[in-house]
Amino acid sequence: MSDDHDIIARLERVEAELALRRLVSEYCVAADHRDLELWRAVWTPDAVWATGSAPERVFSGTDAICAAVRWQWRAYPVMQHGTVNHVVDLDGAAEGTATGRSDVIVHVRLADGTWVTGGGTYLDQYRRHDGRWRIARRTVHRPFEVGPLPNWVPEPPAD
Numbered sequence: 684m685s686d687d688h689d690i691i692a693r694l695e696r697v698e699a700e701l702a703l704r705r706l707v708s709e710y711c712v713a714a715d716h717r718d719l720e721l722w723r724a725v726w727t728p729d730a731v732w733a734t735g736s737a738p739e740r741v742f743s744g745t746d747a748i749c750a751a752v753r754w755q756w757r758a759y760p761v762m763q764h765g766t767v768n769h770v771v772d773l774d775g776a777a778e779g780t781a782t783g784r785s786d787v788i789v790h791v792r793l794a795d796g797t798w799v800t801g802g803g804t805y806l807d808q809y810r811r812h813d814g815r816w817r818i819a820r821r822t823v824h825r826p827f828e829v830g831p832l833p834n835w836v837p838e839p840p841a842d
Contacts, residue, residue, distance in 0.1 A: 695776070695777075696773055696776060699771075699773055699776045699781065699816065700771055700773060702815070702816045703769075703771050703781060703783060703809055703816055704769055704771075706725055706809070706816050706817065706818065707766050707769050707783070707785055707805075707807075708766065709721055709724070709725050710722075710725045710764075710766075710818065710821075711764035711765070711766055711787075713725060714752060714755070714762055714764055715762050715763055715764055717756050719749060719752075719753070722748075722749060722752055723745050723749055724817070725817060725818055726745050726748055726817055726818050726819075727745075727810050727812045727817045727818065727819045728744065728745055728812070729743070729744060729819070730743075730744065730745060730748060730817070730818055730819055730820060730821075731743050731819075731820045731821075732748045732751065732820075732821050733820070733821070733822040733823065734751075734823050734826075735803060735822065735823030735824060735825075735826040758793075758794075759791040759792060759793065760792055760793075760794060761790075761791065761792040762789060762790070762791045762792075763789065763790045763791075764787055764788075764789045765787065765788045765789070766785045766786070766787045766805070767785065767786050767787075767788075768784075768785055768786045769783060769784075769785035770783060770784055770785070771783040771809075779810055779811035780808070780809065780810050780811075780819075781808075781809040781810075781816070782806075782807060782808055782809065783805075783807040783809060784804060784805060784806050784807065785804070785805050785807070786802065786803075786804050786805075787802045787803060787804070787805055787823075788800065788801075788802040789801055789802055799828060800828070801826065801827055801828040802826070802827060803823045803824060803825045803826035803827060804823070804824040804825050805821055805822070805823060805824070806821070806822045806824050807820065807821050807822075808820040808821075
C-alpha cells in the first residue's frame with residue numbers, strides 16, 4: 684500500500700509543477716495578448732505585484748494589478764514576454780503553497796514605434812485558490828533595460 688501512496692504523492696508533485704509552469708506562461712500570454720480575464724485569473728485575490736521599477740511600484744489586490752497592466756497596455760502598444768529558467772520549490776505543495784523563480788526577457792514597442800528590450804528575474808510565491816494554482820506574490824528582481832541602442836559599430840577587440 685505504501686507504494687501506491689508514494690506513486691500518488693509523486694504524481695501530485697508532477698501535476699503541481701506542470702500547473703505552475705502553465706501559470707507562468709499564462710501570465711505572459713495574458714499580458715501580451717491583453718486578456719484581462721486570464722490576467723485576473725493568474726492572481727490570488729490578495730496578490731501583490733512588485734514591479735521592481737525605479738522607483739519600485741507595488742500593486743496589491745487584483746483590481747490594482749489589473750489597473751496597472753491596463754496602464755502598461757496604453758504605454759506599450761505591443762509587448763512580448765519570454766519567461767525561461769523556471770524553477771519551482773514544491774516543499775509546501777501539500778499545504779497549497781510553492782515558490783519559484785524565472786528569468787524574463789520582454790520586448791516592448793513604444794507609441795513612437797521604438798522597440799525596447801528589458802527583463803529581469805521573477806521571484807514568485809504561489810498558492811492554490813479555488814482549486815487552481817495562482818500567483819500570490821510576484822517580485823521583479825534585477826530589472827534591466829537595454830534599448831534602444833545607438834547606431835554604433837563596436838571597435839574590434841585588441842590583439
